[in-house]
Amino acid sequence: MFILASALFGLFFLFLTGNYIESPKEKALKRELENMKFQYEILNKKMNEAEAVLANVADRDNNIYRVYFEANPIPEEQRRAGFGGINRYKNLEGFDNSKLIIESNKRIDILQKQIVVQSKSLDEIAILAEEKEELLAAIPAIQPVSNEDLTRMASGYGMRSDPFTKVRKMHWGMDFTAPRGTPIYASGDGVVVRADSGSSGYGKHIRINHGFGYTSLYAHLYKYNVRKNQKVKRGDLIGFVGSTGRSEAPHLHYEIFKDGNRINPINFYYGSLTAEEFSKLLESASLENQSLD
Structure with a gap:
């Protein structure tokens, strides 16, 4: 009876404390999860910096480069437009940190699109600069007799x-x-x-x-x-x-x-x-x- 009572008490104790005692595997997974959250925080900081740099380039592009070369500025809606239509992030749903993962992916996708828009704009500015250089050389700008x-x-x-x-x-x-x-x-x-x-x-x-x-x-x-x-x-x-x-x-x-x-x-x-x-x-x-x- 004593042995049986001890066994039952032990099982009961394990049941009560099972949620508080972590196995080595659980500890490793927990560390991995914490590290993932830390890495996402670093990623978000880097994205904040990238967004700030890109916003500065876009501002100079619209208000300096495109003005100087007489090109229409790119509307803000075009620069920051998201992705409509189908749910691009459906495969990321259903996880404990789905919201964090989806939000980070959205920001990365928008950043990539902004970079493409800005890259095309700078290509256009480069062409306009070449044409401007040709124009400045072509304009009859000196007195023909010294x-x-x-x-x-x-x-x-x-x-x-x-x-x-x-x-x-x-x-x-x-x-x-x-x-x-x-x-x-x-x-x-x-x-x-x-x-x-x-x-x-x-x-x-x-x-x-x-x-x-x-x-x-x-x-x-x-x-x-x-x-x-x-x-x-x-x-x-x-x-x-x-x-x-x-x-x-x-x-x-x-x-x-x-x-x-x-x-x-x-x-x-x-x-x-x-x-x-x-x-x-x-x-x-x-x-x-x-x-x-």
Whole structure:
């Protein structure tokens, strides 16, 4: 009876304390679970840091890069959009820590999508930067006759007195007076599309297609230093001042076209003139004197 009572008491004791006594395997699993929770905490901290860095890049992308390169900003909804439709995390349900696991996976998926969106945006910015560099090189941004060789700026863009008829009419370019044979320089990168005297009034003249809708024209030349279809860079010597065509004296008649329309060349000399030189040129160009062609 004593032995039986002892056995029953022992079984009863084990039953009562079974939930409090851990086997080595249970202890190992518990340590593994605690370690997993710790690792998830570290992962969440890393995700917080990644989200902060990505948010900073996105902010600069929208408010600096895309503004500078004249691209529309990417809407926040597009950057942070989640995943609709089917339940992508159904296989993670039903576990003790399902909520933690699912939430972490959602954040990782959204981060990955944001990285893809940002990566594509930076690819677009890189292309725009290359085009911007080409545009900046192509824009006719220097004076075609150097100040050292210039006698004076004879006439500007606007209503001027015609040297032959003395009637006021629109003068579509700028006249730079210089001795015959004075070098003329390409005002921007481009391709020579004309180097001939086949256009009425211009005499020997050169037209350069700069791309992006810009064309520059150099008229009344003495002789050429380029030929048709030749590629030129800004500052290349393309010809020499003369007085061919409808011209009263040696000078360069210079025009700029944008999308086929003549525009005032005075706005395109930021690449070669100081502020003081530009101010003097602006003053001379504004005088309503007589043109030379």
